[in-house]
Amino acid sequence: MSTWWSDHPDLEGVARRSRRELIEEEAVAESDTEQLRKRRRTLVDLCFEWMSRGDQVTIGVGAHQFEGQLVAAVNDLLVLRSKDLEVAASTSAINFARCDQRGAFDGTTGERSVSSFRAYLGVAEVDQLPVRLVGRGFDLTGVIDASTDDHWLVIDRNGVEWALPHRAIGHCVTTIQE
Numbered sequence: 001m002s003t004w005w006s007d008h009p010d011l012e013g014v015a016r017r018s019r020r021e022l023i024e025e026e027a028v029a030e031s032d033t034e035q036l037r038k039r040r041r042t043l044v045d046l047c048f049e050w051m052s053r054g055d056q057v058t059i060g061v062g063a064h065q066f067e068g069q070l071v072a073a074v075n076d077l078l079v080l081r082s083k084d085l086e087v088a089a090s091t092s093a094i095n096f097a098r099c100d101q102r103g104a105f106d107g108t109t110g111e112r113s114v115s116s117f118r119a120y121l122g123v124a125e126v127d128q129l130p131v132r133l134v135g136r137g138f139d140l141t142g143v144i145d146a147s148t149d150d151h152w153l154v155i156d157r158n159g160v161e162w163a164l165p166h167r168a169i170g171h172c173v174t175t176i177q178e
Helices: 009-040 043-053 117-127
Strands: 056-061 064-074 077-081 085-090 094-101 130-135 138-147 151-156 161-165 173-177
Touching: 043 056, 043 064, 043 094, 056 077, 056 085, 064 085, 077 117, 085 117, 117 138, 117 173, 138 161
Parallel strands: none
Antiparallel strands: 056 064, 056 094, 064 077, 077 085, 085 173, 130 138, 130 173, 138 151, 151 161
C-alpha cells in the first residue's frame, strides 16, 4: 500500500530529500561524537581499548621498546606481556604507545590485582621477584628489599644496595623476568 503523498511527485521528492538529509545529518553527528570521544580519552583509556580488543602493542620507554599484549591499563600503570617478559611502565615514563596489529590476541578486561605503578613495585617487593629497573642514569636488575615513604631499597645481583627515590622509579620501566 502506498502513502498518500506517493501520488504527488513533488511531495515524494521532498520526502526522498528529507530522508537523505536526515541520514547525512545522522552520519555527521555520529562522526562528531566519535571525534569528541577520541579527544576525551587519556593514554590509559586508549591502551585499555587496545587491551580489550587484544591488539599487539609496542610501548617506548627511554631508549627501549617493548612489544606484546597489554594485560593491564589502569591509572598510571601499563603492563605489557611478551613471550619472555612482563613490562610494567608508569604512564609518565612512556615516550609512545603504538597499536601494531588489531585483534592479535584474545581481548581481556585486564589484570586488576594492582592499580598503580607503585603498587606493582610493592608486589615485586613482597614476592621478592627479580626486577629490572631502568631510569635516567641507571639500569639495574635486583630485588626490592624495602620501601619507605620516599625511596625503594634495591639489592642488585652483586649484593650492592641502591636507594632509588620514588620520583626516579616513577620515570622508569620495571621488567619482571619470568
